[in-house]
Amino acid sequence: MRMKKLLTAGAAALLATVGTLVVASPAEAVDCDHVWYTDESDSIGSVDQGGRLCFAEHGDYVFLADYDADGYSVVLAAFMDGTGQLLYTLKASGAGDVQTANAGDGIAYHNLPEVNIRFRMYLTKSGSGQVGDVTHVVNNDS
Secondary structure (H helix, E strand, C coil): HHHHHHHHHHHHHHHHHHHHHHHHHHHHHCCCCCECCCCCCCCCCCCCCEEEEEEECCCCEEEEEEECCCEEEEEEEEEEEECCCEEEEEEEECCCEEEEEECCCCCCHHHHCCCCEEEEEECCCCCCCCEEEEEEEEEEEC
């Protein structure tokens, strides 16, 4: 009986440890060089609605997160700043949804060129226009 209790306790501890590792946010595994949020001062009417962008230059890691269950989705468009060429878009829909891109994921334009990259992030909802629009330019030199 004592052995059964020890095994049960050990299994519970192992599950708790593994569960912690599994639920950790992917963005925590990479140090972000840049972090931006959608502009909450827009006409949405609440500071709770929003999105978050984390960008790490080394490896071109992008994490786009929707962090509010408000019906809005967060959209990111990545452009070459000088030419305006659209490189890719990501869309996170629903609280807790995180969309990712990086240089090694096998998608050609996710490996960003070593030039100025313009990130445009905004919120959108079916039947409404774009709100919370923010744009940042990064010299992707890593």
